[in-house]
Amino acid sequence: xxSFDTSADIAFLxxxxxxxxxxxxxxKQLEILNYKIVQCSHDTKLKHLNKGVRYFFSIRNPIDRxxxxxxxxxxxxxxxxxxxxxECEAIAFQKFSHAxxxxxxxxxxxxxxxxxxxxxxxxxxxxxxxxxxxxxxxFLNQRPPIHIIRQEHLAQDMNLFLELLGCKIDVxxxxxxxxxxxxxxxxxxxxxxxxxxxxxxKKWYVQDDFFYEACCDWIKGKF
Numbered sequence: 425x426x427s428f429d430t431s432a433d434i435a436f437l438x439x440x441x442x443x444x445x446x447x448x449x450x451x452k453q454l455e456i457l458n459y460k461i462v463q464c465s466h467d468t469k470l471k472h473l474n475k476g477v478r479y480f481f482s483i484r485n486p487i488d489r490x491x492x493x494x495x496x497x498x499x500x501x502x503x504x505x506x507x508x509x510x511e512c513e514a515i516a517f518q519k520f521s522h523a524x525x526x527x528x529x530x531x532x533x534x535x536x537x538x539x540x541x542x543x544x545x546x547x548x549x550x551x552x553x554x555x556x557x558x559x560x561x562x563f564l565n566q567r568p569p570i571h572i573i574r575q576e577h578l579a580q581d582m583n584l585f586l587e588l589l590g591c592k593i594d595v596x597x598x599x600x601x602x603x604x605x606x607x608x609x610x611x612x613x614x615x616x617x618x619x620x621x622x623x624x625x626k627k628w629y630v631q632d633d634f635f636y637e638a639c640c641d642w643i644k645g646k647f
Contacts, residue, residue: 434461434570434589435473437481439557440549441493443575445504447482450582450598459589469557470567480585483554483639484575486629487622493549494523495614516543522614527621530628544628555635564642571646572639584647 436451438444444463451461464472473479484492498517501507509517519539520526529540545551555561571585582595617625626633 433477434459435468435477435479436461436463437468437470437473437479437557438464438466439481439483439554440466440552441489441496442482442484442554443573443578444482446578446599447573447582449600450595453598454586454591454593457591457593459591470563471559475567478570480570480572481557482573482575483636486554486632486636487617487625488575489554490527490544490550490625490629491523491611491617494526494547495611497547497549510546510548512542512546513548516546519543524615524617524621527625528618530624553629553632553635555632558635561635561638564638568642572643574640574643581643 436444436447438448448463451459451463454461470479497509497513500509516526520529520543526540526543529536530544531537532540570588571581573581573585579595579599586593586595
């Protein structure tokens with residue numbers, strides 16, 4: 425796990441598929457202004473940070489995160505990186521070519537439903553929910569972050585974060601348009617999620633949906 429100097433370092437908890445690569449790119453540029461922000465690995469959770477460490481993280485609508493995570497792993501992380509499928513991921517993508525196929529099958533009562541539930545848990549970014557990086561919701565009051573960045577409002581929330589650090593820079597000047605940095609998915613050749621798929625995902629990620637809303641409410645209450 426990462427080691428932090430509690431007096432100087434700020435930890436960025438890197439939850440997969442929440443604009444973390446772009447945020448890390450922005451934070452790297454802040455080093456020249458003596459803001460030391462350390463990007464955690466995907467395996468680092470809040471409980472792994474010492475109590476005095478200041479931290480922040482990003483969130484994303486769970487359904488959008490599922491779709492992004494599915495296709496990111498289907499591409500094996502390309503174009504930014506290349507990470508070979510695990511054996512279980514290979515089976516998952518062999519059985520479900522598209523995110524919609526998987527989502528529509530989640531609550532079937534036949535073998536296809538069993539395969540779908542195994543697949544969504546086997547794919548790295550779809551198997552873990554955002555709340556898994558924390559132990560419940562109480563941390564928002566008991567050990568609050570400096571700020572929470574919403575993927576859907578990246579520039580706005582990053583600007584607020586920089587203001588909290590006393591950094592007077594417009595974050596839009598730091599955001600990279602490079603697809604390898606933004607790590608964005610292209611969906612032009614993929615089917616949209618059907619109503620059935622969306623409803624199934626809402627049921628599957630119900631805990632993460634509550635977590636996402638709790639974080640959004642915390643942001644509203646803070647500002």
